[in-house]
Amino acid sequence: MSTRGALFAVSPLDGRYARYTEPLVPYASEAALMRARVRVEVEYLIALADLDATPLSIDDDQRETARAAYQDFDDEDAALIKQLETEGTEEYAATNHDVKAVEYFIRTKLPADLDAAQWIHFGLTSEDVNNLAHRVLLQPAISDVIVPALVEVRDALVDMAHEYGDLPMLARTHGQPATPTTFGKEMAVYASRLARAIGRIEVARDDLSGKLAGASGTYAAHHAAYPEVDWQAFATDFVTGLGLEHEPVTTQVNPCDDMAALFDALRSANNVLIDLDRDAWLYVSDRYLGQETVAGETGSSTMPHKVNPIDFENSEGNLSKANSDLTFLADYVTTSRLQRDLSDSTVKRNVGAALAHCLIGYGKCSNGLAKVVPNEHVMREELEATPEIIGEAVQTILRREGHTDAYERVKDLTRGERVSLEDFRALFDDLDVSDDVRDELRALTPAGYTGVASEMAHDVE
Numbered sequence: 001m002s003t004r005g006a007l008f009a010v011s012p013l014d015g016r017y018a019r020y021t022e023p024l025v026p027y028a029s030e031a032a033l034m035r036a037r038v039r040v041e042v043e044y045l046i047a048l049a050d051l052d053a054t055p056l057s058i059d060d061d062q063r064e065t066a067r068a069a070y071q072d073f074d075d076e077d078a079a080l081i082k083q084l085e086t087e088g089t090e091e092y093a094a095t096n097h098d099v100k101a102v103e104y105f106i107r108t109k110l111p112a113d114l115d116a117a118q119w120i121h122f123g124l125t126s127e128d129v130n131n132l133a134h135r136v137l138l139q140p141a142i143s144d145v146i147v148p149a150l151v152e153v154r155d156a157l158v159d160m161a162h163e164y165g166d167l168p169m170l171a172r173t174h175g176q177p178a179t180p181t182t183f184g185k186e187m188a189v190y191a192s193r194l195a196r197a198i199g200r201i202e203v204a205r206d207d208l209s210g211k212l213a214g215a216s217g218t219y220a221a222h223h224a225a226y227p228e229v230d231w232q233a234f235a236t237d238f239v240t241g242l243g244l245e246h247e248p249v250t251t252q253v254n255p256c257d258d259m260a261a262l263f264d265a266l267r268s269a270n271n272v273l274i275d276l277d278r279d280a281w282l283y284v285s286d287r288y289l290g291q292e293t294v295a296g297e298t299g300s301s302t303m304p305h306k307v308n309p310i311d312f313e314n315s316e317g318n319l320s321k322a323n324s325d326l327t328f329l330a331d332y333v334t335t336s337r338l339q340r341d342l343s344d345s346t347v348k349r350n351v352g353a354a355l356a357h358c359l360i361g362y363g364k365c366s367n368g369l370a371k372v373v374p375n376e377h378v379m380r381e382e383l384e385a386t387p388e389i390i391g392e393a394v395q396t397i398l399r400r401e402g403h404t405d406a407y408e409r410v411k412d413l414t415r416g417e418r419v420s421l422e423d424f425r426a427l428f429d430d431l432d433v434s435d436d437v438r439d440e441l442r443a444l445t446p447a448g449y450t451g452v453a454s455e456m457a458h459d460v461e
Contacts, residue, residue, distance in 0.1 A: 185457040186279070210254060
């Protein structure tokens with residue numbers, strides 16, 4: 001970034017929102033990608049030394065020194081790789097190639113007594129390194145940053161489900177008053193959906209797969225140099241050793257179906273939270289949820305009284321932006337002209353931006369949930385003002401008792417009408433039912449007509 005600072009950043013991810021996206025820097029920055037490439041190249045060099053077929057030998061001390069190239073990777077190392085790519089040094093001309101610059105960097109880091117320069121990047125194409133580097137960054141980004149942020153939201157929803165599992169609330173279908181629920185049960189719905197979405201993300205993360213098969217995916221250079229080596233088995237061992245599945249049949253590029261599946265899984269979780277953000281916004285609008293004020297915070301530049309649901313709005317916006325990016329990425333990275341084109345190279349550099357918008361959205365949703373408090377008085381007041389919602393229970397009990405016209409009688413009383421409990425009781429008095437059934441009907445109340453919502457809320461874990 002320019003030394004002028006965050007206020008002059010082109011993207012808000014590195015400007016206004018930089019403090020929220022900081023946890024992704026070790027996984028999504030260009031320096032992180034450089035380090036991951038160094039790791040892949042160094043471990044590949046060591047793996048070559050372990051083959052009986054090659055004359056390369058690297059002892060324990062030399063391996064430790066070589067691995068330090070990525071284990072101790074710092075800002076100066078990143079700057080040197082960038083210099084090797086763009087300007088060159090006294091020893092090396094500018095490469096104008098990011099992976100070749102990594103190869104030259106590793107040469108500067110190898111032990112002086114190790115003659116191995118010709119073995120760095122032996123038989124590889126840049127995509128062999130890049131596809132692995134991207135994935136060894138993406139896996140921990142999901143595990144260490146994205147999933148914990150989602151779990152934080154889910155835990156908050158579970159806590160709210162348990163705390164407010166018994167709080168009755170008018171439900172709405174098609175925006176109209178409907179069978180009551182409890183606030184806790186509605187939070188349990190989101191907690192349950194989010195748990196399943198997190199599970200899909202974790203499965204997709206564990207299914208990330210890499211290739212190491214050369215320029216056209218045929219192991220041609222490797223086989224030409226050492227035809228006696230089982231290079232497919234070598235690649236399988238190497239890729240799985242990095243914690244990835246092995247993609248056995250590819251062109252020059254990894255087909256990236258695995259990354260697309262992960263992006264789709266992230267979209268699934270984001271859609272759950274966008275749905276939550278919008279419902280929370282409406283609950284605030286209906287005064288079902290009150291918001292705690294923050295000292296010094298301004299809700300409107302002209303209306304001093306306002307406490308806006310800004311966290312839910314910000315979350316919705318960032319998650320919608322993330323989903324747009326994730327959809328594009330999933331569609332784009334799975335295509336390549338013939339065996340290789342470079343259009344995906346620049347696209348994959350934006351994976352971190354998509355994850356950053358996810359992370360901001362998750363954090364803002366968590367903040368919003370932490371600020372809201374259910375307004376029990378408003379919820380109960382609206383339930384009492386909408387007695388027609390017990391009509392479903394009335395007609396269902398009457399059906400049980402054999403009344404074939406039950407639905408029609410309740411519909412005539414309630415559809416599009418303002419009715420009271422007294423109107424219902426007048427209907428009950430006119431019914432041909434036993435006293436026990438009439439008492440059962442008279443006992444119905446909007447606040448008490450929540451089924452097993454309370455149990456559902458308290459059962460979510």
